[in-house]
Structure formats: structure tokens, C-alpha cells
Amino acid sequence: MSSVFGRTPIGATRRGVIGFSLAASGMAALAACTSDDGGDEIDVDAQSKGAMEDFAADTQFTATEPFTLSVLWTDWPDLPITDKWQFFKEIEKRTNVTMEVTNIPFSDATEKRSLLISAGDAPTVIPLVYTGEENSFVSSGAILPMSEYVEHMPNFQKYVEEWDLGEMIDNLKQADGKYYMLPGLQEVSVPVFTLVIRKDVFEQVAGGIPQTWDEMRAALVKIKAEYPDSKPLADGFEGASMLNYAAHAFGAQAGWGFGPGMMDDGSGNLQYTAVSEGYKQMVEYFRGLVEDGLLDTDSMTAANDGSGGGSVTEKVAANLVFAASGSAGTAIEFATALNETVGEGNYEILQIAPPGGPAGQVVEPRNFWNGFMLNSEIKDSENFIAILQFLDWLYYNQEARELLRWGVLDETYTKDASGKITLNPEYRLDAYGLNPGGATDLQKDLGWSNAVFADSTESRALKESYNSPTFVEYIDSVLSSRTPRDPNPPAPLDEMELEQSSLLATPLKDTVDTATLQFIMGDRDIAEWDAYVGELEAQGLQQYVDLINTARERFEEENS
Template sequence: MKREPTARPLGRAARRLTALATATALTGLAACSGGSGGDDPAGDLNDAGAMSGYAADTTFRATEPVEFSILWTDWPESPVKDSWEIFDEIEERTNVSLELTHVPFSDHVEKRSLLISAGDAPDVIPLVYTGEEQQFAASQAVLPMSDYVEHMPNFQKYVEEWDLGQMIDNLRLADGKYYMVPGLQEVSVPTFTLLVREDVFDEVGAPIPETWDELRGALEKIKAEHPDSKPLADGFEGGSMLNYAAHAFGTVAGWGYGNGTFFDEEKGEFVYAGASDEYRDMLEYFHGLAEDGLLDTESFTATNEGEGTVTEKFAAGEVFAASGAAGTVQEFSTALDATDAKGTYEIVQIAPPGGPAGQVVEPRNFWHGFMLTAETRDHPNFLALVQFLDWLYYSPEARDLLRWGVEGETFTKSDDGEYTLDPEYSLKSFNINLDGDTDIGEDLGYSNNVLSDSTESRALKESYNSPQYVEYIDSVLSTRTPRDPFPPAPLDEVELEQASLLATPLKDTVDTNTLKFIIGDRPLSEWDAYVAELEAQNLQGYLDLINGAYERFAQENG
């Protein structure tokens, strides 16, 4: 008989929610009976509660009840509820209870930084993307995870099976260590790309574009048939479209601008992207679209919120191609369904178009992972914490649990790896079983943003996405080449501070003038003057820092 989720005891969940209602509250280390056990699986590590013989593909279970604190980001649309069974299910399997320190999504990065800097952060810091750990590593506020991954067999297994070793090595900082472990992805495709009205492209006789030049040709045909339209839009202040377009032009831009440098293979050194010929070529392309009325420039100055959004323009037949992710497809579809276009349109998420640099997309990426605060090294259950997190983040058992719930209750999994949600349950955030009485996300806590969206096999990634998105994954993997990652150039603590002081005004200048060049507020004939402005902000000194770090790391790591 199936267990009723709502009948589960609420005591532990309610107790968790009393932890810290705001980011200013403090969470102490959990108190447990300590000392090393009779079997010492990890030398001088505090190993109370740790499993002896813990290995990949086994369920971690602490040998005594333990409690760990974790920073929990609260999304407004998915607040933690007393009825969430996910924490009780984790505890039943692992003997580990989690104490939540809550921070709001709106400023979670700032609150996280304050807590860590003050030494008041909980044990586990999730939702960490690569690069975000550097400031905390420099101040030794977080642990070097590379010292402990030998005790993380699932992590090691999938780094090897999914050929991610070099990418992991690229996380190493100036001391040769890395301070966060990321979410691992068996396959990696750009999250944001171009969404197009395929029915409109067919109407004007334009094939789905494979390159940016082909896209321009299609937009010209659409403009001729729909003269009041500006058929291409972004909706993310340009950050999204420039990000995925830049790779095809041989540069970085928008959301992917990073520290502003790009590794020039021929020169064997880093150059500044915003001052490169490739960046200028990209701006010239988008300026041409804007000049000819093919680009909705308002979508490069505003987010997709409020009035006059790209969604509204998509529904009104004013925009026919725009930036977006899998969720944006549904957003656009909902808007179109409220119009006369219902039942007549087809939105396709296409592989990012190619360009002068080839059919190139972003490098393979990690997803968010976690850091451990420096204080956890003295936790009496430190080794148990490392083993538990290895199970939680990297074991297939835990990944299925976090996404779909309890196998045999909320979902089934066939021999060939196909996941099926039981009809009585829904997952509304992904439009699955909308008639189900209990939402496994909203009501039970599965598929939450903090823990679920991290490590994924290809099968797991495809299991909750639409068939259209699966087709998108196939199209990217079969027709596009990921750009090689840049070689490491880790800065030491002093260099990080120097680089930050230089990088910020340089990026501000790039951002301001990128928009001006595209919309025509500054003519591209002033490009050399713009580059001179960057040089006057000590651009060369900044590049010297980056290239010096690159050369030093290459010499030390041969």
C-alpha cells in the first residue's frame, strides 16, 4: 500500500523551520558525541558517525544520528513547507537531519557573503557556481575540497566516467587546490538560446537558421511580410543573446563575459575580449540588425518584466525570434494560447547559430555545487559530512530521490531508464501530470531549486524536460562543438584585489559602450577611441596580472 505523503509526521520539518528565519541569525555546529570510532577510515579526520567501507553506489548511512546545517535559499514561488517529506526521507535513509538557515533569493549572494565573512555561516554552502568561491578561498573562510575528495567515491566515479577530469583541474586556484565541488553534468548544452516561431519561418520560406547570417536573411523575409514587427528580441538586457552569440564570433560577451579575458591560442596569452576585433565584428552584426529594424532594441535595455515585455510582443506578433530557455517556451506558449494564434503556432528551441568562429557553443559547463565553511573541519562528524554530501550530490540514488521522490511511490523507473510519475502526483513546475492531486515539488519538496538542479545524468536531465527540449539537446550535441575551456590563470589574494579594482571599471566601460554601439548611440567609427579609453584605465596592467598568473600556474603544474 502506498504511503500517504501528507500523513507523515511533521515534527522534524517544523523543528527545521525554526532554525533561522533570516540571514542574520546564527547557526552553531551540531553537537554530537565525538571522537574517533574503533575503525578509523580517514586518519586524523573527525570521523564520529562515518561509514567504514563507504563506496560508490552504496547508500550512505551515518552510524549514529547526526545533524548538519545548510544555507537554504528561499524562492518566493516555492517556500519550504511543514509538509515537505524530502527532509524526512533523507533522514530515514541516511540518519542525517538538516538544519536550515534561510536566506531570500532576492539577495542570497550578498547574505551568503556576509554570513561567511562573519564566520556565522552554516556548515554547507550550496548553490555555488564556479568562480564564486575564489573570494572565500583567498580569506581561508572555506575548505579546500580537493583535500577531501578521496573520501567522495561517487564524485570521483562520475568525474572519470563523464570525462570531467581536466575541467576539475581547471578549478584549482593559485595554491593548486580547489575550494568547491561542482554539480557534474553528463551532457552540457547552453541553457539559453534562440526560440523561433517555426510556423512563421515556414510561412516566409526561411529555413531554421544554422548561422547568424542565415538568421539575418530569415529576419529580412519576416520583416517584409510583417513590416510593423521587429522580429528579433532578447528580453534580458542583451545579456542572454550576446552570451550565446559571442562564441560563434570567437569572443565572450553578455552573461558569459566573466573577467573579460579570452585566451588567444595563436598568441598563447589572454587578450581583453571587449577590445578585440572579434568583439567589434559581433557588435557590427547586431548594430546592422538594429539599424535595419530587425532587432527590438528595447529588449536590450529592459528585462522581460512589466509592460511591453518580449512575451507580450511574441504573443502580439511583433517578435518572432527571441532569447529563452526551456521554461520560456512554455511562457511564450501560454501567452500565444490567449490569442487567435492558439493551435496555429510552433515554437522551436534551436541550437545557437554559428558564425565566423564556426558552429561553436560555450564550453562544457558544471552546474552549481557546494562549499564547506572552514569551521566544519573541527566538526566531530566531519568525515560523515563529506560522505553524506558525496551521496547527496553525486549518487544516482540520491539524484533520483531529489528529483522524483520515492521510487515505487511517487514514480517508477523502467529497466531502460525511463521515469514515470505516478498519476496521483504532479510536477507543475515542469507541466507534468497537471491533474495529479499532490505536487511533488510544491507539497513534498522534491525537484527543489537548492538541491535538485545539480548533478545529472543525461537520462535524468531528459526525464523531466519536454520532448522538444530533448530534441534541442540532440541538435546541439550533434551539430555544435563546445569551445575549449581557457587554461587556468588563478590569482593569489593580493592579485585578486588588484584585479577586482581594475576589472570593474573596465567592464563598466565595455557594458556601456556595447549597448551604445548596438543601438547606434555611438558610431562604430569611434571604436579606436573606445579602445583607447580602455587602455587609459590600465587595461595592460590588468592583462599583465592575468597572464602572469597563467604563466606561473603553467610552470608550477607543468
């Protein structure tokens, strides 16, 4: 039995991941002056070749002199990149910037990226970076401290302020007080993965849509009685997705959201989540579902690809599963499968807000989505300012974001006076089930809506423009009925602490992953919980907790 309880994988975007975002306030930390805190000065005159003198937020960036920019590009197996994509040609036409890509396969993208950076061979732009992934590259000086240069990025500054994200940007700081990646910004934040249910069955058999995990259990019992052959609840992401969004309702962190394993204990200190009472309650809850045949155990140990004895999608289509982990893209997959078995119009699929629990009607903290790092060598480039302006436009300008998602206005799509976007009939977007009869796919044939750049910064309007009405309902339901947890206090580590924490955190998490699955599946009695905690203590748990809290206290003192 195996399971992966890490963060959301890069490849999750191909299952319809829409985005995360973060809360906050204030702009004071955004424009750190290089000379004030020891950063490298830049010669604006010597390094502004191609830059626009009057570049401002919400304006088109066009380099005054053409230049080529090297980019690290992740190849998905079902989305082969081609230099004939309209994406590359249109970006070059509008900006005078030619992208020169270095390709790495999705299957081992993280490892390949690390090797390139460590060897000094990374391209200038390193996209698809999630917060925290920059940590291991800071001490070597391989990546650029972005906080030193955001004064040249007016779109970034504008939308951090307008969307109230300043405090969370501040929390990206490393031990030296600088931050080294710029994230994708989200105007609104809802969990990307949640439960996708057969609404018709829950209403007809179970009496309604559950709002808590206790209500979910009661509903599953009724559905199991009506469909005896079913195991009505499933994950499909090796347990990592369901435990991620469920954990918050129990006051814990788990699955993709486990991270370093440390979370606020309610007093401002950080505790190891996997030994908390909330984590134990979560494990006991799911163990109870397994005991009563309500949770599909295959889906807790295998991905949604049939390797565990039939995919979750197949089981949904066969009336064997009625609620499963998923995103907006997963909902489309389920609907397509049900059309073939139950028949179109004979079912309803709905994404629901993650159920509440003992900790309340809470969901994950607001979060960022993927962004980028820069190879530090670029700071000496004569095009340095122009590159910053280009990336500011590409990642944060709202017209650019619409371009990356939909293609060329009045060619691939139209937009009415109210802002409603309509894909032209000759084009389709298979990833979101749009215009299935269109001859040309925006993504596969033209390169728009690609996961390297399109799934990053988004306004609420843009997010809603390509999603189904039920996803818009989902956004409304989360925002109106759930409260994001406060983010954990920052505890950035210095170089020596990073090395020490890595040595401690890895074996601890391995033990947590193994024991969590054993407890849930019934391979280990919950009566052995204290023995499990003892195993973690023997592996240096207290030393790890002390290390992180020392870093937290230092950061508080230095930034008070």
C-alpha cells in the same frame, strides 16, 4: 538605459535552466594527499562519527549515528520553503541526517552569503555556488580546500572519470594548487540559454531554421516583411543572454559569459575580449539588426517581465516576436501564452542550437553547474567524514539525483524497465509543465525539484526525463552540429593579485557594459571604437592583461 552583462544569475533556474557541464580527462588531481601539500591532517578515527566504513559509489548513504547538518538555503519568492516538505523528511529517513537551514532571500542572496562567510557565521554547507564564486573566500581560510578530501567521496570521483571531466576539475585550482568548491557535474553539455523560435513561422515564411547568424538575419528580414509591426528577434534578459550565446560564434565572450573578460587569443595567451575584433564584429552585427527594426530594443534593456513596455512572452503571443532568448522553461512559457492567442496545435515552438558565425559552428566551452562550498570550521567536526559521505551521496549518487528531481519511486513516480520515468497522475510539476491536472505539485508542495539541490549534477537520462521531446531534440542538435570552444587557460590569482585585479576589472567592465549597449542601440557610432578602446587603456587595461597573463604563466610553470 541599463543592462547587466554578468554571469548567469542564480535566479535563472526559475526560468527553466537545466544545466551546464565541462570537458576533460584524467583523475590524477582528484585525490590530493593532505600531508603532501601542506593541508591539515584529519584524524579519521576521531572524525568518523556516523560515517559508513564500507561507503562506496552507487550505494545508499545512511549515517551509523544521526546528526544535524546546517545548510544555507536561498528562498525564491514564489517557492516558500516549509519544514513540512517531504524532501526534508525523506532525506532524513534515508540518511539519518537532519538539515537545519539558514534562510536568505533570493533578491540579495550573493551579498547575504558573502556577509555570512566573512563574519564567520555561515552554515556548514553553502550550496548554489558557481565556479569562480569561491575565489574571494580562499585567502581568508573561511572555506575548506575540497581537493584535500575528495578521496572520501567515491561518487564524485567515479562520475568525474566516467564523464571525462578530470581536466576541468584540475582547472578549478587556485594559486595554491587546491580547489575550494565542488561543482555540479553534467554528463552532456549544451548551452542552457539559446534561441527559442516559432518553428512554423520560420519554415513557412523564412524557408527553414537558420544555422548561422547571417542566415538568421535573412530570415528575420522575411518575417519582418510578412509581419510589419513586429520586431521579430528579442532577448528579454537585458541583453545578457543573447550576447552570451552569440559571442562564441564571433570568437568573443560577452553577456553572462563575460567573466573576467579574458579569453584565449589563439596562441595560449589571454587577451581582453572586449577589445578583440570578434567582439567588434558582434557589436556591429546587432547594431545592424537594430537599425533595420529586426531586434526588439526594449528586450535589450529590460527583463522579461513587462517593465520594458510589454514582456517578451506577451509579444510572442501577439505575433510581434518570433525568436527570443530562453531555456526549456522559457519555451513552456511561450507555448502556454500562444495557447491563449494562436490556439493549441496552430504553432510550433522549438529551441535551436545557437547559430554559428565567423568563428565557426561553435558554442561555449563545456561547463559545470552549481555545486557547493564548506565552512572550513567543519574540518574539526567529529562527523567530518560522515558529512563528506552524505554530500557525496546527495550531489553525485545517481539514485539520489533522481530522488531530488522526482521524489519517491512508486509513490510520486514510476520507472519502467527501459528507465522511462512517469509522474503519477495525482502529482504535477508546474516548473516543467508536467501533469497540469495533478492535485499536488512536486516542487511547491513537496520540495522536490528545488533549485537549491536538484539543479546540479545530472546524467543525460535524468536531464531528458523531465524535459519535453523538443528539448531532447535540442540536445541532439547541439551535440551533432556544434563544437564546444576549448576552455580558456587557467590563470589563478594569489591574494594580492585578486585584490589588484578587482580594482582594475570592475571599472573596465563598467565601461564595456555601457559602451556595448550604446554601440548596439545606436547611441554611439561604431566609428568611435578606437576611442572606446582608448578609454579602457586609460583605465589600466594593459596592466590588467599583464596581471592575468603573469598568473597564467606561473600556473603553467608550476603544473607542467
